[in-house]
Amino acid sequence: MREKLVLIGNGMAGIRTLEEILKKDPYRYDMTVFGEEPHPNYNRILLSSVLQGDADVRDIVLNDYDWYEQNQVQLYTGDPIVKVDTEKQKVYSRNGIECDYDKLIFATGSNAFMLPLPGADLDGVIAFRNIKDCETMIETSKHYKRAVVIGGGLLGLEAARGLLNLNMEVDVIHIADYLMERQLDEPAGKLLKQELEAQGMRFHLNKHTEQIVGKNRVTGIHFKDGTKLKADLIVMAVGIRPNVTLAQEAGLNVERAIVVDDYMQTSAPNVYAVGECAQHRGIAYGLVAPLYEQGKVLAEHITEPDSLEKGYEGSILYTQLKVSGVDVFSAGNFTDSEETKAIRVHDEFEGIYKKVVIKENQVVGAVLFGDTSDSTRLLNMIKSCEDISGMSKVALLPSEDANGGAISVADLDDSANICGCNGVSKGDICSAIKEQGLTTFEEVKQCTNASRSCGRCKPEVIELLALTTGNDAATQETLCGCTDLDHQEVVAQIRELGLTHPREVMNVLGWKSDEGCSKCRPAINYYLGMVDPLNNQDDHTSRFVNERFHANINNNGTFTVVPRMYGGVTNSEQLRKIADVADKYNVPLLKVTGGQRIDLLGVEKEDLPKVWSELGMRSGSAYAKALRTVKTCVGANFCRFGTQDSIGFGIELEKKFEYINTPHKVKMAVSACPRNCAESGIKDFGVVGVEGGWELYVGGNGGVDLRAGDLFHKAETKEEIMDTISAFMQYYRENAKYLERTSHFVERVGLDHMRKVVLEDEEGRKALVERMDIALSNRKDPWKEIVDSEEKKKELFEEKKVEVLS
Structure with a gap:
């Protein structure tokens, strides 16, 4: 019998831990996940891309609903755990679900810190932490024009860039002398300010906010020096605090965050913590790379403890990112002191600044602005504590190799870290390409996790793929990691070979996975129907979850039924039917939609066929x-x-x-x-x-x-x-x-x-x-399909009754 594992939190750190467990022992645990947000696991790092219009919400989903279903992970979205009983080993959710556990993992992350200012509770004062915050900013931009962002760190600047893209006027308030003081030194921070001012942002440095003003909705902001700004929207991006309230109430040892040992064990037996809510050796990490390292150690500890040579020993802090189009990298201790010396390159014409900090013949820190091509090499020198006493100090920042060409990943050692977020080295990638026969970027990404988080290392991964396979064409954008073919090539082969079923396509075209994946199967099913609409047999199993049930899945596992109302027009007969069905099946909420229809929200899965049948309305x-x-x-x-x-x-x-x-x-x-x-x-x-x-x-x-x-x-x-x-x-x-x-x-x-x-x-x-x-x-007609299915069930039931009576 499987052990029961419960994960509190549906974020990046927790789900990565489950992925690692599934890799090592997929049948060890029955897994249940409780998440507060009404979404599957998504990439929080890319929220700024959604806000800036470079990505859709679906583009940042890391594990869709099909992933949970395929891996038999029970997911409850929009239903956070509100109580943990460590003696009975049981958790209780807000919606009343009780769940026993053998192993419990806290991955509750952090909450945005909101400054306790007068007026902070007004409408129009928000944080920038999740999808809902993005949606609020986007909606606000349709009706208002003046935005103020409090916080000149990374998150604040990303929010400001997104608001500019939404055609809002943006002022950024920052308490320090220069921007991103935790990731940059002063020269780099000032260069960044110049670049962002050119993009349209207005900055107010060394500013202390006194109060936010407005009646019901924010109208302005006042500062301690007597100055004021008008504002229709205020976004606070001043930091995060570990979400530890639940852990405190459960009696766990909590300081700044939940205290854990090197195996991510908390003070309670069989209870663990990973991610931003965990405090290891006095440090609570807020970057994705350390959180994934913690998840890997925890997964190994609760699946193969005997194989674990050592636990989690902490991480070197570094960031590599693109701030509003500007490449930035920092790592280690990059501040100047009496014990350190630094090498600096500052090209004002090209807007490039580089600084390497050296202590006792070792690189201990670095800041790169505008050109981060040296970041991988410098980070590996910091991590390995490489002795550079025999190296020319100027050679630490080469812009070209000996032949005058840009330095390539080909020049790096196999131990060099290519994907910092996921801890994937050059050797890991090259070995996977050779041993697994990988030929596309998507395959490498799925197999190794390289470039799966922030995506900044994609060029290096593609370069390694081309070098290892000797085939530049292998880096094309394929349909998915199951095939070397792109969308157009799959369609062409379906036409040419007269293929008629998804399994036939995968078999004939040499799919690398017998079952395909949640990305390629729905695509193949669509292409087959498009190519030959008269002879195609739709494969129901290759459709997404919502399409299989003819309703939208909700965050608590119920479904939303939406009858068709042509042109938004209805009549009394339809309304009576909807009301009768809502009463009979205890539908908790009826809502008029933006598409001029009526949603029946909260229908149980087993009731869906009957609801559709009794409505008598098309889907x-x-x-x-x-x-x-x-x-x-x-x-x-x-x-x-x-x-x-x-x-x-x-x-x-x-x-x-x-x-x-x-x-x-x-x-x-x-x-x-x-x-x-x-x-x-x-x-x-x-x-x-x-x-x-x-x-x-x-x-x-x-x-x-x-x-x-x-x-x-x-x-x-x-x-x-x-x-x-x-x-x-x-x-x-x-x-x-x-x-x-x-x-x-x-x-x-x-x-x-x-x-x-x-x-x-x-x-x-x-x-x-x-x-x-x-x-x-x-x-x-999916409505007819549902109704016919229900009628067939009734006929079979009647036949069974006759058999029993006779």
Whole structure:
């Protein structure tokens, strides 16, 4: 019988510990994870990329829901543990779940520190710590323009850069003389200030905040020197504090954080701690590399304790990052003292600054600004305590090798650390490439974890891959780590060989994993249906969790059912059905959505077929990579500004394109006039009524990666607009990568190219529309599939009753 392991915290350190356990002994533990946020495990390091618009939330997910399911890890999101009984070895969650454990791991991380200032509780005063904070900033930027960031450290500057990208005016308040004083020395900090001022940030150094002012919402900030600033949003980024309240209440030994030994054991038996909530030898680490080192030691200790030669002994602190487009690196002790000497290079023309600190013939610290190409070599010298007495001190900062070329990873020893976040050396990467036959960057990333966190070492990993395999082409962006083929090559092979099933694709095309993975199986399943819509047999098992259950999974394991309401129009009969179902199945929450429908939130998994059957309404496909909604305004029939029948056209569009599979979700809107009440300007396909006709906008995105749609075509008739959407969508279906939104697709291929394909090439347009009609003729109705399944269950039940009676 398996032991029970409970993890409190669904963050990077805790889940990495589970990954290490699964590598060493995948059948040792029944694992249960409780997380406070309503998300699977994501990369907190890349939150700034989401805020700045360089990544979508899904891009920073490290372990999706399928990973938990495949590894039989029970996940409770949005349900933190509120009590731990170390004597009974039991935990209790906020939602009332009780869970026994044999081993318990605290990975509760840290909380953002909020300055206890008057007015800090006003609306518009937030931290920058999680996805919700990102979403708040993005939403605020739509209505307000003046932002103040308190804190000139890394997090504060990343927040400021993101707010600039959101077209807000940004002032940064910092208590010190220069920026990022924990990671940089004064010359580097001043260079960074100059660079960021050129980008549009305004800085106020040596400033002490006195109070935040406003009635209900923040309107300004006052300083102790009597100066003031107006503000619509204040972001505090002044540090973090280990989240130890639960551990204290459980009676664990807590100082600044939860005290652990070299094996991450706390003061209670069978209770461990890793990550920012743990204090080891007096230090609580806030960087990802030490946290992963702790997780590795803990995993080995509770799976193979006899093989563990030594425990965790602490880490050398270093950071390598890109601050608003500027490369920065620091490591070790880089401050000047009487016992140290330093070598400095300062190129004001190129904006480059380098400093290496030496003590007793050893490199003990370094700061690099603007050019971090020497970082890997210097970090390894610091870690190895290399004696440099026989080395020319100037050679510590070479910009080129002896032949005049840039220094390459090929010149590094095998022990050199390539991926600092995950502790992966050059030797680890090269050995994995040779022994495992790895040929793509994605394969190396999945196998070794190199470049899986901040991603800064990706160029070095790609270079090592090319050097080791002798094949530059091996570094192409493949579909996933299971294959050497990219998206286009997989589609071409499916067409050429007439492949019809995901397993056939993986077998014929030489997949390296018999089962594939959660990234490639849904993609293959989509490509098969797109290539041959008439003969394709959809593989239900290759779809994402939400698509398999025809509902969106919630953070507590229940589901959200969304019936379709064409164009946002409903009637009393539908509303009665929804109300009756909600009462019968104790649905805890009904909510009107932004897509003009009604969510039934909190439906139990076992009730889903009955709920769909009794609603008698078609699925709204809120979970699907397909057309989700067509939002409409009331139109010319009711609105005095409307020029067209937006509701009628919206319903026609929705009925025509519902259930057609697409590379990613697709949203549409129809507005009856340029006032755009249906938000047509930020949809994948947005239609706007004008005098005498319609305008079509494409490639809009109203999510985190906000993008206004491009005006694509004007037409007098809705039939012409309908055909244009058909042709455009079919070309998108055939040529986009799986999980590529129309906004990214339009930017990749170019709007001019799409106009040539869809508008100027009449024969090509006609062929696209015909292929779309073929695909539409064979689409599956998931609602009918669910209802038929429920009816079949009833028939089988009745047959069984007859058998028993006879």
